[in-house]
Amino acid sequence: MVRKRQVLLVDEDRIRGQAVMALLEEQGFAVTCVHNAQAVLKRLDAEVVDLLLVDHQLPDISGLELVRRVRGQDETLNVILIVPAHSTDTVVEALRLGVFECLKRPCDADELILTVGRALETDQLKRQVEQLRSSSDRDYGIDKIIGNSRALRQVLEVIRKIARSEAGTVLIQGESGTGKELVARAIHCESSRANQAFMAINCSAVPETLLESELMGHEKGAFTDAKVLKKGLFELADGGTVFLDEIGDMSPTMQVKLLRVLEERAFRRVGGIRDIQVDVRIISATNRDLVRAMEEEAFRSDLYYRIGVIPIHLPPLRERREDIPLLAEHFIQYFNREFGKQVRGISRMAEKILLEYPWPGNIRELKNVIERAIILECEERLLVEHLPREMVGKTVGCQAGPLNFRLPPEGIDIEDVERELIRQALELAEGNQSRAAKLLNLGIDALRYRMKKFDFL
Ligand SMILES: Nc1ncnc2c1ncn2[C@@H]1O[C@H](COP(=O)(O)OP(=O)(O)OP(=O)(O)O)[C@@H](O)[C@H]1O
Ligand SMILES: [Mg+2]
Structure with a gap:
């Protein structure tokens, strides 16, 4: 259930305040009404407020001055100011301070309801736009996950x-x-x-002391650097998803705090005294073996059982080799677009090497290999020579590198060795003689001479 939007109303006139409060509550908002600026500042320190509705005439300071002070604490809070008729200067200054709208007294009930609704909707829209902007250059649907292996299809299901x-x-x-x-x-x-926010954080990249305020936010003045109120990821992602990457690296203290969020979907900002309820889906990820980490007491078991209600295990690439050609083709198309190239595919031999390589860095490594090949070297087709040397050396078929040769005790005919190496070089180079010559560190004439000698020509 999405929580009700919180409106804080300040009006010196108690009866009028009550009436506005009733009006807005009828529209499904949660409203609190106070009667002076001091009370507003106090509330803002302790509570989550989605919209501040200010009457310009207050007993302690003016509504405009109140807005100015609020802005010093929180630059993003949505504010509507109600001003006396004919107060153009106030309106101009209020708008400069980023007030959403100035309404003239006496204001009409319908207009007030409409404006409050619009202000809260805009807030929501702003978040959605940010969300779209951050993902607009990359589209992240299930169809963007490439692969047809049984293992992957199960995961997709x-x-x-x-x-x-x-x-x-x-x-x-x-x-x-x-x-x-x-x-x-x-x-x-x-x-x-x-269409709500997706907020990601890498728990191992953020220093422990900062992680809590990144996740939960902090009140103004909670610590030396906390000059203004800051909302944390859980709050910003309300209605959406929080992605906790590398959760296996989270410190024991943070683990306890996270456990509470998971259990109650509630937390407090650093330095705050009020619980904030949010509706977020929490997706965690790790490349560590959490069961082992639990045994070693580096990861709390109660947290493990909480975050792991629905586990997904992504198989390593070497266990779903049939996905390799599909992925390679996908990345070739992707980098063709990115770099304006027209590579038309991959040679049989190069594909064979990709299929046999163990891929310790999995799909990211494959993506990098293809990117490098396309940027640096390849023009029409991706060939063996465009692959990193270490990779070519590691795969089967080429592993008998000259330095690993062992002379069999019964001896060998050196010409057989030479013939075999030339055969392999020609195979790797897919018949291209100058490339085969390069592989053997021979001149083209020297290669031709040997090819003739061994009846390859
Ligand atoms: N099945 C797939 N189809 C297409 N692209 C993929 C696939 N799997 C991974 N990628 C791409 O490979 C790269 C690495 O993927 P991602 O960042 O999701 O991996 P990760 O498991 O989070 O890695 P790490 O543990 O290193 O953070 C990304 O560029 C991603 O787009
Ligand atoms: Mg990652």
């Missing part, structure tokens, strides 16, 4: 089910580069939360 469900917590495990973040984003994009 699970993702579809999760996305459609109301399941609140998901844990994605897999080696580095297997697509954990891609999957997390796909779940978000395919869910009913898609």
Whole structure:
């Protein structure tokens, strides 16, 4: 259930305040009414407010001055100011301070309701626009997850089910580069939360002391650098998804705090005294073995059982080799577009090497290999010579590098060795003689001479 929007109303006139409060409550907003500026500042320190509705005439300071002070604490809070008729200067200054709208007294009930509604909607829209902007250059649906292996298809089936469900917590495990973040984003994009925020944080990249305020936010003055109030990821992602990457690296203290968020979907900003309720789906990911981490007491078991209600395991690329050609083709198209190239595919031999390589860095490594080949060297087709040397050396078929030769005890005919090496070089170079010559560190004439000698020509 999405929480009610909180409106804080300040009006010196108690009776009028009551009336406005009743009017807005009827529209489904949660309204608090106070009667002077001091009370507003106090409330803002302790509570979550989505909209501040200010009457310009207050007993302690003017409404405009109040807005100025509020802006010093929170630059983003939505404010509507109600001003006396004929107060152009106040209006101009208020708008300069980023007030959403100035309404003239006496104001009409319908106009007030409409404006409040619009202000809150704009707030929501702003968040959605930010969300769209951050993902507009890359589209993250399930169809962007490439692969047709049984293992991957099973994972995709699970993702579809999760996305459609109301399941609140998901844990994605897999080696580095297997697509954990891609999957997390796909779940978000395919869910009913898609047009709300997706907020990601890498728990191992943020220093422990900062992580809490990144996640939960902080009140103004909570610590030396907290000059203004800041909302944390959980609050910003209300209605959407929070992605906690590398959760296995989270410190024990943060683990306890996160546990509470997971259990109650509530937390306090650093330095805050009020619980904030949010509706977020929490997707965690890790490349660490959490069961082992639990045994070593580096990861709390109660947290593990909470985050792992729905586990997804992404298989390493070497366990779904049939996806390699598809992925390679996908990345070739992708980098063709990116770099304006027209590479038309991959040679048989190069594909063979890609299929046999163990891919310790998984899909990210494959993507990098293709990117490098396309930027640096290849023109029409991706060939063996465009692949990193270490890779070519590691795969079967080429592993008998000259330095590893062992002379068999019964001896060998050196010409057989030479013939075999020339055969392999020509195969690797796919018949291209100058490339084969390069592989053997021979001149083209020297290669031709040998090819003739061994009847290759
Ligand atoms: N199945 C897939 N189809 C297409 N692209 C993929 C696939 N899996 C991963 N990728 C791409 O590979 C790269 C690495 O994926 P991602 O960042 O999701 O991996 P990760 O598991 O989060 O890695 P790490 O543990 O290193 O953070 C990304 O550029 C992603 O787009
Ligand atoms: Mg990642």
